[in-house]
Amino acid sequence: MEDLRRAFHAELDDARSHLVRLAASVTEAIPRATAVLLDGDLEGADYIIRGDDEIDARSLDIEDRCYRLLALQAPVASDLRQVVGLLRMVADIERSADLLCNICKAARRIYGHELDPKLRGIIGRMGEQAQQLYEAAIESFVENDAAKAAAIDDMDSYLDGLQKQFVQAIFESHAGGRIDLQVAVQLAVVARFYERIGDHAVNIGERVRFVITGWKPEMRGATLYNLQSDATGDLARPTGAQGDEPRN
Amino acid sequence: MSMSESSGHSPATISAEPTSLPEQTDARAEQPSAPSTAVFELRDLEVHYGAFRAVRDVNMTLGKHEITAFIGPSGCGKTTVLRCLNRMNDVVASARVGGKVLYHGVDIYDPAVSVTEVRHRIGMVFQRPNPFPKSIYENVAFGPRINGVRSKSELDDIVESSLKGAALWEEVKTRLKSSALGMSGGQQQRLCIARAIAVEPEVILMDEPCSALDPIATARVEELMQEIKSRFTIVIVTHNMQQAQRVSDKTAFFTAEVNPESDRRTGVLVEVDTAENIFRNPKDERTEAYVTGRFG
Numbered sequence: 001m002e003d004l005r006r007a008f009h010a011e012l013d014d015a016r017s018h019l020v021r022l023a024a025s026v027t028e029a030i031p032r033a034t035a036v037l038l039d040g041d042l043e044g045a046d047y048i049i050r051g052d053d054e055i056d057a058r059s060l061d062i063e064d065r066c067y068r069l070l071a072l073q074a075p076v077a078s079d080l081r082q083v084v085g086l087l088r089m090v091a092d093i094e095r096s097a098d099l100l101c102n103i104c105k106a107a108r109r110i111y112g113h114e115l116d117p118k119l120r121g122i123i124g125r126m127g128e129q130a131q132q133l134y135e136a137a138i139e140s141f142v143e144n145d146a147a148k149a150a151a152i153d154d155m156d157s158y159l160d161g162l163q164k165q166f167v168q169a170i171f172e173s174h175a176g177g178r179i180d181l182q183v184a185v186q187l188a189v190v191a192r193f194y195e196r197i198g199d200h201a202v203n204i205g206e207r208v209r210f211v212i213t214g215w216k217p218e219m220r221g222a223t224l225y226n227l228q229s230d231a232t233g234d235l236a237r238p239t240g241a242q243g244d245e246p247r248n
Numbered sequence: 249m250s251m252s253e254s255s256g257h258s259p260a261t262i263s264a265e266p267t268s269l270p271e272q273t274d275a276r277a278e279q280p281s282a283p284s285t286a287v288f289e290l291r292d293l294e295v296h297y298g299a300f301r302a303v304r305d306v307n308m309t310l311g312k313h314e315i316t317a318f319i320g321p322s323g324c325g326k327t328t329v330l331r332c333l334n335r336m337n338d339v340v341a342s343a344r345v346g347g348k349v350l351y352h353g354v355d356i357y358d359p360a361v362s363v364t365e366v367r368h369r370i371g372m373v374f375q376r377p378n379p380f381p382k383s384i385y386e387n388v389a390f391g392p393r394i395n396g397v398r399s400k401s402e403l404d405d406i407v408e409s410s411l412k413g414a415a416l417w418e419e420v421k422t423r424l425k426s427s428a429l430g431m432s433g434g435q436q437q438r439l440c441i442a443r444a445i446a447v448e449p450e451v452i453l454m455d456e457p458c459s460a461l462d463p464i465a466t467a468r469v470e471e472l473m474q475e476i477k478s479r480f481t482i483v484i485v486t487h488n489m490q491q492a493q494r495v496s497d498k499t500a501f502f503t504a505e506v507n508p509e510s511d512r513r514t515g516v517l518v519e520v521d522t523a524e525n526i527f528r529n530p531k532d533e534r535t536e537a538y539v540t541g542r543f544g
Contacts (some may be wrong), residue, residue: 002543003541003542004541004542004543005540005541005542008541009541009542074490075540076489076493076527076539076540077527077528077529077530077536077539078529078536078540079540080527081528081529214528214529
């Protein structure tokens with residue numbers, strides 16, 4: 001099949017490639033941030049925090065590419081979903097990089113404090129799981145695999161469970177006098193950062209499904225909202241939220 | 249299949265004693281927000297030019313007060329289908345229409361139906377503006393006069409309301425007696441729309457009405473379509489997909505199937521849906537390929 005918009009599709013592919021590379025950078029930074037936290041690696045923390053400016057610049061570049069495609073090429077159908085999906089995904093990736101910086105900043109704050117093996121073990125597993133979620137999200141995007149993208153939500157449940165275990169372990173460690181309150185608070189926040197990184201990976205997976213099938217993740221919630229609005233009649237019904245099942 | 253074997257209709261079958269189409273409802277009195285009802289229903293429509301089948305198996309409904317856009321590559325039959333809606337194919341000697349074109353449930357190709365009545369109810373605007381070589385006033389008054397309007401004041405009212413309806417009144421009210429041929433292309437096309445609405449049709453067919461116009465004149469015609477759709481049902485053939493995105497409520501995508509043996513192309517309707525669905529998430533791969541340009 002001859003492509004009549006080759007230049008446009010080449011630009012779109014280029015934007016996709018940049019997004020994949022950006023996501024790969026963030027994925028690789030997840031175990032590094034975990035190592036920074038576990039090893040008290042201040043130099044490594046500084047490296048990741050400084051590197052966030054580059055992530056921001058690359059994110060903005062992808063956004064610019066998308067705006068240019070929207071303004072100049074008037075994409076439709078799957079092309080439109082690709083561009084809109086890229087815009088949404090780049091925000092998730094950029095925010096995930098910020099969360100990794102936050103983990104590194106927490107590492108600075110608890111520098112010099114010993115963590116017991118249970119806490120260290122769960123931190124390691126949270127890092128691994130967050131990385132796996134990100135790898136799966138970006139693979140589903142590269143491979144246009146809606147089924148893999150849909151599985152990320154389930155994978156995230158494991159990370160959510162680890163976060164709960166970790167918070168419990170923090171309480172135990174603090175109650176046992178092994179960490180002080182300041183460290184306990186910092187670790188609880190770190191657990192939240194990992195959990196949020198997982199949520200961003202889930203968001204990316206949902207965007208991948210949208211790009212491939214047109215399915216919109218908010219639909220079920222929006223449908224409930226609309227039903228409630230219709231019942232009470234006092235809330236404005238948002239346009240475009242139709243609660244359809246996936247069209248493809 | 250020969251003409252004699254066909255169940256289709258040929259121009260020769262138009263009856264000398266026409267029966268009336270269903271009573272036309274007063275479009276102006278109806279609420280534009282009322283639920284859409286079908287004005288046209290096409291059932292297994294096919295068109296032959298001699299032995300050549302140009303279009304086959306078109307099934308769709310056209311809703312009242314909706315703008316339906318026909319899109320598709322050249323030779324896909326969209327103009328052929330449009331021309332079936334007011335029997336314009338009758339003027340092509342070799343054309344033969346099969347299936348049914350139901351207008352409010354009445355087959356307009358029924359021998360008992362008057363073709364004049366059909367074209368009274370279903371007006372048409374063509375690709376190139378084609379004003380009569382008469383004054384602006386006479387262009388608009390022509391149709392009502394044919395329909396028997398004789399009163400000067402009544403004609404004056406029709407001309408004014410039609411020109412206002414076509415967003416042209418302010419531009420031409422001081423020169424109604426001037427030749428229509430002295431108008432710009434965009435004005436001429438809007439005059440043709442005024443001429444079409446002067447006889448108060450229910451449906452206006454537009455065959456690439458903006459293809460000969462500049463972007464500003466195109467924008468005016470598109471704006472006009474939005475303004476008049478509360479009073480008329482509009483069907484537009486366009487090659488401009490962004491125009492279909494901008495103006496249509498429903499979009500129908502046609503494509504051409506090529507017979508590898510004869511190398512003949514036959515038009516088929518691939519998909520009809522809301523414009524939003526066609527341009528955001530079409531169901532058929534062929535539609536997707538066409539609207540995104542991945543089409544050869």
